[in-house]
Amino acid sequence: MSAPAPLTVVLCDDVPELRTLMRFGLEEEGDLRIVGEAGDAASGVSVVTAQQPDAILLDLSMPGMDGLQAIPLLRAASPATVIVVFSGFAAERMAALTQQVGADRYVEKGAEMNLVRDAVRGAVADRHAPDPAA
């Protein structure tokens, strides 16, 4: 039996050094693979539309369209992609708001890398779990 195919992830953050760091961090254990990067929300939507990844790691504070505005567009562009918000704003301030508009998870920047990886894996697993309401 071969290992399951890694989950595909798109990174959307305006700071290139942070994207590089997250690429190394997320791919560290082999079960996540970065398939695209975007430096602003609009290109994030394009990359997700093209790649239809399992997940997107999305910054909120970006020049131009911000992450909050991008969430509904991402949902529409690729309904199967889970949205993990990754932001420097305190979760208590922003998490509920992002979930209202369709985000799946909220991780504060500065969290340990394994927590970020777990958030991505958890969000994808939840999405594929049978809907208890169905």
Add this chain to the structure above:
Amino acid sequence: MRRPDQDQTPPIVPVVPIEPEALLLAVVHSIADAVITADEHGAITMWTGGSEAIFGWTADEVLGLPLTTIVPPEHRDAHLAGVARVRSEGEQHVIGRGPVTLTGLRRDGTEFPAELTLATGLHAGRRFFAAVIRDVTARHAVDAELQMALKELERSNAELQQFASVASHDLNEPLRIVDGYLGLLRRRYAGQLDETADEFIGYAVDAVGRMQRLIDDLLRYARAGAGPAARSPVDLGGLADEAIARLSASIEAAEATIELGDLPTVAADGPLLRQVFQNLLGNAVKFRRDDVPCIVRISAARVDGAWEISVSDNGIGVDDDATLRIFDMFGRGRGAGRDRAGSGIGLALCKRAVEAHGGAIRVLRVTDGGSDFRFTLPDPPGGEGIRA
């Protein structure tokens, strides 16, 4: 020849009785406020020294002139209408009430804020008006200055909070990247670098941690005094317990004993006061003496309409010359050298938080060498603290 004993008789001083009316007039004329009377037509009939000083006209010049002489043109119609109303209806709107604020007109044409108290009466069947007018220019100037200062304070507080918010978000961003790459270096190159390199990475990680704490403390400081504290009932004993729990690791490491006395429930901003307890307690444990077991006592007492909370220890104490400075931003006391992780903001934050509750904080020296930090929480208007 006159006899000496006759010389010692005190001379008789004749007492001339002063007519009550003359006495009253003398007093009235010496009052610093302008005291002015007018007849039923509004013509000025008395003009005192105070009137002269305030309005610039002498009595000779204004006696017989209409009261409108001292009323700015734009207020004259209203003034005349008022006089007419009082004359015909005896209206009590202004008369006999506390001072009303209006604008006076000086001889040189300048206008000034004034307070007017008005009385009216009948003398020999004819109505007269008596007005006491106080020049409140100076008070208004002070009020205006105070308002300006308050506005400025609000503005600078809001600005500080805004600054701290942006600073903490934007300063943390690159810091997290530094921290992230250091972590990556550590994990990916573990065993490939020598011990010295690992040590260097350790130093860099520590420094990043200190910087992050400094930024967090600055943000807390800015939030602590951004306005009057929000108030809801909080059990100070519970808050102190929470602070103790948060510091449990350092309390255990110091083998410190915390003696928690009875603390009241007060109307206050809970999270802010928990931070105060946490900072004071943290300092008490941090600045302990090495030769005696560390004991910290937390207690409360009623003092002049306020609760006074005391956090006292048997530690290294505070030098006399530092008792004020330690509450300043970055005003670190002796012994702060052993506290490399300290931001120098902790006590400044306590001061700001306590002052946001209308209280004050100070430090006393304890006879055996420790320090006793005391802060007051005055009862909010409308009663004592919630429970003794």
